[in-house]
Amino acid sequence: MTADIEQRLDTGKTLSLSLPGNRYLDGVLEKIIPGNGLAADPGISETRILSLDSIQGTVEIYLRAGKIRGMLILDINSNEAYKATFNEAGAGILERQEPDLYYCVNYPTPTFTSQPLTAAADIANAAPAPDLDTLRQLQSKPQAPNVLYINYWGGVLSDTVWNSGNPISYTAFSQDSDTTSFSTTERHDMWLAWAETAEDYAPFNINVTTDASIYAATPANRRVQIIATTTCDWYGCGYGGVAYLDVFGTGDYYGTGWAWNRYANSLGVTISHEAGHQMGLGHDGNSGTEYESGHGNWGPIMGGPFGRSYAQWSKGEYPDASNQEDDLLIIRNTLGEVIDDAGDSAASATPLSLPVIEKKGLLHPEGLNTDTDVYTFNLSAPGSVTLEIGPPLGLLQESMGTSLSLKAQLVENASGAVVASLSPSDPPSSNVLIQTLQLAAGRYDLFLEAVSYDSNWASGFGEYGNGGYYSISIAQEIGPDLATNALAISPIVVSPGESIGMLSAVINLGDLDAGSSLLRYFIASSSSVTPNDTEAAETTDVPALPPQVTAQLSQPILLPQDMPLGRHWMASCVDPVSGEVQTGNNCSTAVEIIVATGSCDTNALNVQKTFSSYEYLKSHTSVTLGNSQVTTNGELYIESPQVVLGAANAPFFVENGSVLSVRSSIPDCP
Incomplete structure (x- = not known):
């Protein structure tokens, strides 16, 4: 090397290099970076990089303590690489290197049909x-x-x-x-x-x-x-x-x-x-x-x-x-490596809540560490469960590109019995578990492992690089699931012996058809109404309902003549159908019913009275109250488009502990 050449190696300078065979390469110094470059020689403090004129390639000049100590020449056009190490006197010998130590040499294109036949x-x-x-x-x-x-x-x-x-x-x-x-x-x-x-x-x-x-x-x-x-x-x-x-x-x-x-x-x-x-x-x-x-x-x-x-x-x-x-x-x-994302034994299993929809996980290849992923889920009642497990590309029926050959087992925890399994197979589109099972209530553990479908290296592969993504979907078949909602406006104010209209909606929330059923009506003295309370004589037929379909049903309910005045509650409950497991939503929330005495008229009502019990006033036109009062423990319910309460010479009083309810609407008078 020429003495003091280091001082002339500035960015933008041109350098001419002599190679074996009387070849010369010209380049321009483009970049100076700290540390070593492609050669990765220890102790290098600075690398100066030249781009070559008219050909693909690069030259790296390595400095230690301000002195050139090495050089790497890559001529990609000729697929030649040379490396030299220089002593204190600047002497060194260019030695030919394998170019694929530094760049990808002549990476091929496929020799068979360019467009895969299965792509469409x-x-x-x-x-x-x-x-x-x-x-x-x-x-x-x-x-x-x-x-x-x-x-x-x-x-x-x-x-x-x-x-x-x-x-x-x-x-x-x-x-x-x-x-x-x-x-x-x-x-x-x-x-x-x-x-x-x-x-x-x-x-x-x-x-x-x-x-x-x-x-x-x-x-x-x-x-x-x-x-x-x-x-x-x-x-x-x-x-x-x-x-x-x-x-x-x-x-x-x-x-x-x-x-x-x-x-x-x-x-x-x-x-x-x-x-x-x-x-x-x-x-x-x-x-x-x-x-x-x-x-x-x-x-x-x-x-x-x-x-x-x-x-x-x-x-x-x-x-x-x-x-x-x-x-x-x-x-x-x-x-760096990502951490394991699931437990590796039944004792440390990662819990799942059903349904599980395309949960992705990773099995690390054995070349990094031995990895088994274990998940667990519970069934509170017997039912039908559908599994879809496999490498994501396999589940999408792709024929190539996955890194994982997968083994899976679903085990009943209590008995240790294997209730479903997936054996490794080729191609990836076959290495999937899609199965519907009838399972008893209890805990189930899912074990996932990377296992080669053929561990013979003459025809298959070992476990070193076998690992990659998997996908888990678990759907529990609910069966029919009827739920009832009461649509009546609460409270309903009526007299003993009158009918009330109960409007209910019954929906099948399940994933299987619900057969025809019967809607029953129950009355209680509290808002917690159950089928154990007093049942009304009336029932309503509920048609068969496909999943997610609703039926709206109206039913007049005749109240007893001797029904006590006061507050009551009514709920509609649909009878369970065959195959229905979830019955906790078969009854609607309760509708409040106020049983009272009173007047309902199409004409105006002008009233002077003391109200001390459960009473109502309903008019299609107006209600006027003067010189009247609602006493303690009395309840008055007014329904009319126009309501006048008291006047200068005809006062209206509501005592502490009483109830006054006014609804501005046209009542439904019998």
Whole structure:
């Protein structure tokens, strides 16, 4: 190295480098960062980064105590890497390196049909194709401090290592020539790729998101992005994707990767693969290729497992593996691991309240820790219970992309009997438990484990990378459930021997049809009316009711001639029907009835009187009271459009302890 060259290495300066074979590379010093760069050599205090003219690649010059102590040259166009370490005199030798130690070399595209044959059926059956507003706001862990941003949206990338530091204008994600809108299939595949990536990184403390605002709000040393686009001319088309290795936490200069694979069989795993490089992972290959495609329906994420049902992190346990690095440990050391989200035994089981609707959980792969998730729920009465349990993508009938092969057992706690079970199976769409059971009352425990459907590495996979999301839905069949509401206006003021109109509504709150029934009426001296109180002679037929259907029923009830004056209460109660378990709501709340004596007339009433008992005055036109009073313990109920109480020479008094009720309405006089 030339003496004092360090003083001439300022931002914007041009440097010419000589490579073996009489080759020269020219570059411009673009950036100075503290600490070491891609080579990660210990003791480096500063890294100066050059972008190369006319070719893809970078040069990093490493300084310690102000002196150059190393250099890394990456020529991506030629897939060549060179590294040198310099002594105190500035002497060193460039040694050729494997380029895939520093970036993703020639990541392939699928060699089979580009559009999976099952995609259209998946969309038609169950899998979502979200609207754009939803697609732009997907998040896997909103509270996580780290962010992996899947950028589908097009834009301009500036001030990065790519394209010799020049801006790159890139299109939005697309599977056809139209890059301005998204088809139903495109929206489905964008969602699926996010879901696959979110599951691959589920054990780790990172939010996989499609939301640009989340990425923008995250510190540069806590974020990376993968741009999914059709734009590749600046790099060279024909590759599946590219990213630099071990760059998470270094900022935005190296923090962008690219995904050019664009269909459901390859998009999700490409995003996870390139992000895996950013976390520090190398390739999983074999003696014949750098990218292990897998076997059966399994493949390693850091290989090229396009179209495999199960794509998982690996530590090189498959036959002829070329890389035994511990993927899960490396990612955990970079991002941290999320805590277990459920109990691991019946004694520590996480309680569930029915119904359970698509509760998501996570089984950590064995490569991080052994994880069993246990939940418990109680049935207060015998009933029909429907279970839907499995990996979320499997429940949506997706044929690829999950990381979890699941085993499940539902156990009756008292007897220890297994009442339902799910055995691991392939493909993921078959690894689901959908079953309706007739269960006795009591406690039930649900055990969930990650278990390979085939642990033979020649045809299946072991438990190292087997883990991921599951979904639980538990619906208890209620059966018919009739509930009654009284619709009459309270209080009702009547005389002994008169009829009152009881208007009631009966609704079937259950989830099965309710057969026809009978509505009965009960009278009590308190507001707590039950079928044990005095029953009226009248009944009303209640028709058969489907779930959530209401019948409004009106019934005149004739009061006895000798019914005592005073306050009474009446409720309507529907008889239970076959299959009805919940009967606590079969009776309505009580309607207050005031049994009194009095006058009801279509003409005006002018009254002078002392009211000392339960009495009423009702008129279609008016009621006038003068020289009158309601004495202690007396109750007077007036109902008329116009009411005049007292005058200058005809006073009206209401004594303490009495009741006066005035309702401005036209009464229903017999």
